[in-house]
Amino acid sequence: MKPIVVSLMASAIVCGLPLLAAGDEPPSAGVASVVGGGCGKPAADLAAGKTTNRAIASGGSNRSYLVHVPANYDAGKPWPVVLNFHGFGGNPEQQNALSAFVPMSDKEGFILVTPDGGIGWRFVQSARDANTAFVRDVVKSVSADLCVDTKRIFAAGKSQGGFMSSWLGCAAPEIFAAIAPVSGMYEPTESCGPIPIMQFHGRADSMIPFGGGKVLVLGNYPGAVAVMEKWAHTNQCSGTPETAKITSHVQRVTYGNCKAATIQYITDAGHTWPGTSVREGDNSKPADLPASELIWAFFKAHPKE
Numbered sequence: 001m002k003p004i005v006v007s008l009m010a011s012a013i014v015c016g017l018p019l020l021a022a023g024d025e026p027p028s029a030g031v032a033s034v035v036g037g038g039c040g041k042p043a044a045d046l047a048a049g050k051t052t053n054r055a056i057a058s059g060g061s062n063r064s065y066l067v068h069v070p071a072n073y074d075a076g077k078p079w080p081v082v083l084n085f086h087g088f089g090g091n092p093e094q095q096n097a098l099s100a101f102v103p104m105s106d107k108e109g110f111i112l113v114t115p116d117g118g119i120g121w122r123f124v125q126s127a128r129d130a131n132t133a134f135v136r137d138v139v140k141s142v143s144a145d146l147c148v149d150t151k152r153i154f155a156a157g158k159s160q161g162g163f164m165s166s167w168l169g170c171a172a173p174e175i176f177a178a179i180a181p182v183s184g185m186y187e188p189t190e191s192c193g194p195i196p197i198m199q200f201h202g203r204a205d206s207m208i209p210f211g212g213g214k215v216l217v218l219g220n221y222p223g224a225v226a227v228m229e230k231w232a233h234t235n236q237c238s239g240t241p242e243t244a245k246i247t248s249h250v251q252r253v254t255y256g257n258c259k260a261a262t263i264q265y266i267t268d269a270g271h272t273w274p275g276t277s278v279r280e281g282d283n284s285k286p287a288d289l290p291a292s293e294l295i296w297a298f299f300k301a302h303p304k305e
Contacts, residue, residue, distance in 0.1 A: 039147035040075055046145060048073040049106060051096070056141055058134040065138050066092040068112040069146065070105045078149035080110040081142065082299065083135065085157030085164045087183075088120035098158065098273050099292050108296055110152075113142055121164040122217070131164065132171045139175055151304040156180040156295050158273050159208065162199075163218075169195045178261075178302040180295040183271050184208045187227050188234040194260035196302040197231050199224070200291050202269035204284060210266075228253070228264045235260040250274075250289050261302060265289060 046052055049071035055064050073079065082105070086095035092114035096102050105112040115138055121131055142148060155165035155176050162181030169179040170192035178196035185199055201224035203210045212223030221227075232241070232255040239256020246252050249269070255262035267274055270284030274291035 037143060038075065038145045039078065043069060043073070043075065044145040051102060051112075053092075054141070056134075056137055058137040059130050061130075063134055063137075064116045066096065066112075066114040066116075067142055067146075068096070068102050068105050068114075070109050070111065072106070072109060073111075073146075075147050078147050078152075080149050080152035080299070080303075081139070081154070082110050082112050082296070083138075083153070083155045083157075083165070083168075084112060084114045085121065085155065085161030086114070086117060087157070087159030087161050090120075090158075090161070092116050095158065095161065098276055098278050099156070100276065101292060101296075104292060104296060108300075110296070111142065111146055111148065113138060117160070117164065120160045122160075128167055128171070132168065135168060136172060136175065149303075152177055152299070154178050154180070154299040156182070158182045159184045159271065166197070166199075169197065177304040178299050180298060182273055182291060185224075185227055185231075187222065187230050192234050194235045194258075196261040196298070197235070198261070198263045198265070198295060198298045199228060199231075200265045200267070200274055200289075202267045202272065202274075202284075202287060204268060204270040207271040224264070224266070228255075228262070232258065232262050235262045237262055247288065250287060261298070263298070265291070265294070 046069050048069050051066055051068040053064060053066055055062060082101060084095055084099055084101055086092060096114055101112050115135060153175055155168045157165035162184035163186050165179050166181040166185035168176055170188055173193055173195060180198045182200045183205060201210055208215055208221060210224050212221050212226060215221045235258045237255040237258035242254045242256060244252045250265060250267050253264045267287035267289060269287035272284055272286040274287040274289035276286050
């Protein structure tokens, strides 16, 4: 497996989607870029190598998020941040276990933030707007207490969390440098700008069907490839997509001549996070693909310019 991991990461570094209802537009970015005001001072209630549950008021509601500070954290230098969004019926603890981003945070050196979306991130416009505001509040809160590199803030997520991470690529471009949705992503609208995206989807996904179809609460989903092609359009890709067979069960599609890197991994698996040992979603066996490692390699290669 190790040679495959190295090869995949190298490809991700070299190469460097949201479904909106008709007429929906992401809210305008009406706030300034976040400033890492926590540099050079103690991390309040946060400790290096520990995960802390924090409460926050946002939009008149009491919300919460988990933040994991890397073991070698030093307040004297800026650190990248990965926001990790759970799926419907999940929670931050489950999403951290699923993605295995906590040990990676300690090893690779990034702040991990896992917001709590309650039962899910929901798809109605009002909920999306409220959750976008919540995410902005979370980033501001973390940046006030930790030394954050504002050019290296990223979003990943699974299922509804995948939709949320891709929504933020359109709705909060002043914050996020790159996105990595798994098993679900929104279509971008014409008002969305280019942003690096790496997406994962299984052909056997019975919850967010790979080829498109009806999705509970969401409605009609055009399909993973159709949505990815819209992201390729948003990212101003003009080249022919290049498909590489990674294993007998995985292929990578890299869109060419893009203003922002656009990559999709297609597996034979179901509604799962590739590379984990955890069976969730549709309880199918996850693909043998190191998604979390690939995501982090992709993020490292794509800070804001």
